[in-house]
Amino acid sequence: xxxSQGPVWEVFVQRKSGQPFVHCGSLHAFxxxxxxxxxxxxxxxxxxxxxxxxxxxxxxxxxxxxxMGPFFEPANDKVYRxxxxxxxxxxxxxx
Amino acid sequence: xxxxxxxxxGDLLLPVKSFCRLSGQIIAPLSFEIHAFSVKFAYSLTRSxxxxxxxxxxxxxxxxxxxxxxxxxxxxxPDNYRKHLxxxxxxxxxxxxxxxxxxxxxxxxxxxxRSKIVLLAKxxxxxxxxxxxxxxxxxxxxxxxxxxxxxxxxxxKYSSIFNYPTLTWADVGAIGWLVDGAAIMNQVMLQRSSYGxxxxxxxxxxxxxxxxxxxxxxxxxxLAFGTPEQKQMAQDALNRWWYPTMMMFxxxxxxxxxxxxxxxxxxxxxxxxxxxxRFVNQTVPQAEYLGLTxxxxxxxxxEAKQGYDFSEPDWVExxxxxxxxxxxxxxxxxxxxxxHKNGAWVREAAAAYAKKKGESTAVAx
Numbered sequence: 001x002x003x004s005q006g007p008v009w010e011v012f013v014q015r016k017s018g019q020p021f022v023h024c025g026s027l028h029a030f031x032x033x034x035x036x037x038x039x040x041x042x043x044x045x046x047x048x049x050x051x052x053x054x055x056x057x058x059x060x061x062x063x064x065x066x067x068m069g070p071f072f073e074p075a076n077d078k079v080y081r082x083x084x085x086x087x088x089x090x091x092x093x094x095x
Numbered sequence: 096x097x098x099x100x101x102x103x104x105g106d107l108l109l110p111v112k113s114f115c116r117l118s119g120q121i122i123a124p125l126s127f128e129i130h131a132f133s134v135k136f137a138y139s140l141t142r143s144x145x146x147x148x149x150x151x152x153x154x155x156x157x158x159x160x161x162x163x164x165x166x167x168x169x170x171x172x173p174d175n176y177r178k179h180l181x182x183x184x185x186x187x188x189x190x191x192x193x194x195x196x197x198x199x200x201x202x203x204x205x206x207x208x209r210s211k212i213v214l215l216a217k218x219x220x221x222x223x224x225x226x227x228x229x230x231x232x233x234x235x236x237x238x239x240x241x242x243x244x245x246x247x248x249x250x251x252k253y254s255s256i257f258n259y260p261t262l263t264w265a266d267v268g269a270i271g272w273l274v275d276g277a278a279i280m281n282q283v284m285l286q287r288s289s290y291g292x293x294x295x296x297x298x299x300x301x302x303x304x305x306x307x308x309x310x311x312x313x314x315x316x317x318l319a320f321g322t323p324e325q326k327q328m329a330q331d332a333l334n335r336w337w338y339p340t341m342m343m344f345x346x347x348x349x350x351x352x353x354x355x356x357x358x359x360x361x362x363x364x365x366x367x368x369x370x371x372x373r374f375v376n377q378t379v380p381q382a383e384y385l386g387l388t389x390x391x392x393x394x395x396x397x398e399a400k401q402g403y404d405f406s407e408p409d410w411v412e413x414x415x416x417x418x419x420x421x422x423x424x425x426x427x428x429x430x431x432x433x434x435h436k437n438g439a440w441v442r443e444a445a446a447a448y449a450k451k452k453g454e455s456t457a458v459a460x
Contacts, residue, residue, distance in 0.1 A: 017163075017164040017165045017291075018164070018165030018291050018294055018295070019295075020295055051167065078212075078216060080209075080212060080213050080216055080306075080310075081216050081220075081303075081306060082306060083305040083306040083309050085306065086309035086310050086313045087313055087316075088312060089316065089384065091384055092312070092380075092381055092384060093377070093380070094377040094381075095276075095305075095308055095309055095312060095381070
């Protein structure tokens with residue numbers, strides 16, 4: 001991954017205080033500081049965020065799309081994990 | 096500006112006036128016409144700008160709270176705020192994990208295949224909630240081993256409710272309806288807690304909890320509208336769980352040593368008594384619908400305050416249970432310790448396997 005541009009970093013932006021950091025893209029940089037500055041210049045030019053995380057791409061472990069079916073299959077037949085599976089009389093409030 | 100001495104070629108000098116102070120808050124420089132400046136330099140400039148203007152980190156912390164902003168792990172925070180959070184979040188995590196035990200008691204004896212898979216899913220969720228919370232606590236600089244050790248040695252507390260036994264299947268219904276109902280009431284408030292990682296864990300948990308309460312109430316409707324014996328089971332369960340559930344909100348405000356700071360720091364946004372009142376207001380009509388009687392002779396609707404008047408739980412019992420003398424404290428602690436000890440070989444094997452494959456436990460950068 002590392003060529004004349006430096007290694008790749010993944011960028012996570014926090015849009016508003018308290019919200020989760022969401023992945024928004026990646027970039028090249030030679031070190032942590034440069035990665036943070038580049039992330040600011042590349043991904044938050046219009047005030048899109050109030051905090052940034054940069055993480056070396058090499059640290060990301062990803063599931064593979066071709067295994068998606070079997071990988072997530074265990075959740076598919078468990079409708080009872082959802083609240084709508086249960087019968088609650090209409091008269092009951094706050095549930 | 097002493098920091099100019101430490102500038103490197105390529106660093107760009109930022110005019111100090113671009114940091115302006117507005118009613119106690121620092122506004123970062125608004126616009127940069129630069130491609131790169133040293134982050135270290137920016138930090139040190141910021142810090143010296145703070146010093147020049149006599150700003151301390153406590154002011155910044157306070158101003159964030161005043162603006163309803165959230166505190167993140169790397170932000171400066173007072174030691175007592177950190178300590179309070181570690182205590183509260185870890186107790187919350189322990190409660191989720193110990194909370195698996197009373198319900199786990201019924202997995203092998205659930206009355207149908209449907210109720211069995213539902214209960215399995217619920218107990219699995221509680222385990223997941225414990226993990227969200229442990230990792231949120233770890234962002235404050237405490238390790239998982241320290242947290243678990245405090246639980247296993249009895250140093251850390253967990254919710255007193257889980258020291259009561261589940262005697263019948265109706266208890267599983269009552270726990271979902273009442274105990275999860277009370278937990279949701281508390282956790283909905285905590286979604287807006289001032290500590291970012293705690294707040295975000297609560298958002299996830301609240302989404303998932305909704306099914307827990309509904310499945311509990313569904314069990315209660317089946318029993319309450321079933322045979323007279325089933326209805327009696329439901330009534331007995333309500334009788335047993337009503338007061339322990341009321342205790343979940345903690346001691347009355349006047350006797351709650353931690354409440355003042357928790358409210359001041361916006362960790363909690365409502366007091367124990369406020370939450371308890373709201374719980375009673377919401378739950379009594381749900382009991383009436385089932386044709387069940389809340390075991391409180393003093394329970395009456397108070398038109399003036401638009402809420403119920405009700406009896407306080409027995410706070411002496413509460414203290415006893417918290418201090419280790421509830422019906423199941425020893426059993427719960429032993430179950431946790433046994434589970435941890437019996438799992439030791441799994442942790443050791445996983446570490447040994449990772450070592451053999453050449454992957455250290457810390458992800459290689």
